[in-house]
Amino acid sequence: MKIFDQSYVEAHLPVAACLHIMEQTLKEERQGDCVQYLRTAIDLPNTNVLGLMPAYYERGYFGAKVISVYHTNGGTGYPSHQGEILLFGKEHGEVLAVIDAMSVTKIRTGAVSAVATRALANPDARVLAILGCGAQGHSHLNAMAVSMHLEEVRCWDAYPPCAQALAAAAGEKGLRGVACASAQEAVRDADIICTLTPSKEPILQGTWVKKGAHVNAVGACAPTARELDSDLMACSRIFCDNTESILHESGDFLIPQQEGRYGAEHLRGTVGDVLLGRIPGRKTREEITVFDAVGMAVEDIACGIYLYEQAEEKE
Ligand SMILES: NC(=O)c1ccc[n+]([C@@H]2O[C@H](COP(=O)([O-])OP(=O)(O)OC[C@H]3O[C@@H](n4cnc5c(N)ncnc54)[C@H](O)[C@@H]3O)[C@@H](O)[C@H]2O)c1
Structure with missing residues (x-):
């Protein structure tokens, strides 16, 4: 059994490779090449969560990610997401690898948003x-720095040193990095907006978003939590990673629906189907598109397969 810890994953799952794997995975999930169910989440004290995300891949593997999400870890030195991915072989059912889930979750989620952005943004x-x-x-x-031709990155966080650190990281990539004092300032005239907070209340308002922008709504992963306000969701063309998950788990989509702002048909479909050419993505330069993502088990297992097969090849 192979063990891929955090430093191994960070060294062996480069962004460019992960972008390619995630694009394939989003398509394969829609083609029926893999099976996954809604995640199981057990609520823990202080709004923390234990999540279990299993998936099966036709091409020889299955597995599960077990992860704790501790938003109360801010400032303690512990990360908010910790756990492992177990990768099994389909032929004999043996455990092939145990893989650090924190680093895979981190890298694959940005890569999925970057694939969606390439498909939906102007x-x-x-x-x-x-x-x-x-x-x-x-x-x-x-991921966005690899997939898009960016010039400027505006960064905002409830904890300003985090915004300053990210702006500095953008600068190191040769981009103009700007730490902003408010979310409204950060999104003014932005072409791409990523919401990546554990906030339960909207941090992004429709009136702040320019026509033609693309939004990746990633942070909120529970039916009672959201980052986008109802106006933004109602006026945008909404796409997602997985329709069933969004209709069960995305407060960003479900809360405005419960308010009567739109019906389930307002969800246009998955980015996988856009990539496969089965449904149209963006239709005009002016419309606002939203990619609503709660994460999929197949993304984690696909990264695990890549790491395992790369290691096998080297032996
Ligand atoms: N959809 C997916 O596939 C997916 C995958 C991984 C993480 N997530 C979610 O994305 C969010 C961010 O994850 P992370 O790993 O970056 O967490 P993190 O703890 O590393 O970072 C969260 C950041 O948000 C800031 N923050 C907290 N509350 C805020 C608020 N109300 N307004 C503005 N900023 C605030 C914190 O200061 C921190 O810098 C979490 O909610 C997580 O559950 C989603």
Whole structure:
């Protein structure tokens, strides 16, 4: 059994490779090449969560991610997401690898948003706004810098040093990095906006978002939590990673629906189907598109398969 710890994953799962794997995975999930169910989440004290995300891949593997999400870890030195991915072989059912889930979750989530952005944003998008500058803020910067032709990255976080650190990281990539004092300032005239906070209340308002922008709504993963307000959701074309998950788990989508702002048909479909050419993505330069993502087990297992097969090849 192989053990891939955090430093191994960070060294062997480069952003460019992960972008390719996630694009394939989003398509394969829609083609029926893999099976996954809604995640199981057990609520722990202080709004923390234990999550279990299993998936099966036709091409020879299955497995599960077990992860704790501790938003109360801020400032303690412990990360908010910790756990492992177990990868099994389909032929004999043996455990092939145990893989650090924190680093895979971090890298794959930014890569998925970058694939969605490439599919849905206007191709001349240059200004990226990142709301929430923790692990996902850095992952999204890394992935967007590879997939889009960015010039400027605006960073905002409830904890200003995080925004300053991310702006500095953008500068190190040769981009103009700006730490902003408010979310509204960060998103003004932004072409791409990523919401990456554990906030339960909207941090992004529709009136702040320019026409033609693309939004990746990633931080809120529970039916009672959201980062986008109802006006933004109601006026945008909404796409997602997985329809069933969004209709069960996304407060961003479900809360305005419960308010009567729209019906389930307002969800246009998955980015996987856009990539496969089965449904249209963006239709005009002016419309606002939203990619609503709660994360999929197949993304984690696909990264695990890549790491395992790369290691096997080297032996
Ligand atoms: N959809 C997915 O696939 C997916 C995957 C991983 C993480 N997530 C979610 O994304 C969010 C961010 O994850 P992370 O790993 O970057 O966490 P993190 O703890 O590393 O970073 C969170 C950042 O948000 C800031 N923050 C907290 N509350 C805020 C608020 N109300 N307004 C503005 N900033 C605030 C914190 O200061 C911190 O810098 C979490 O809610 C997590 O559950 C989603």
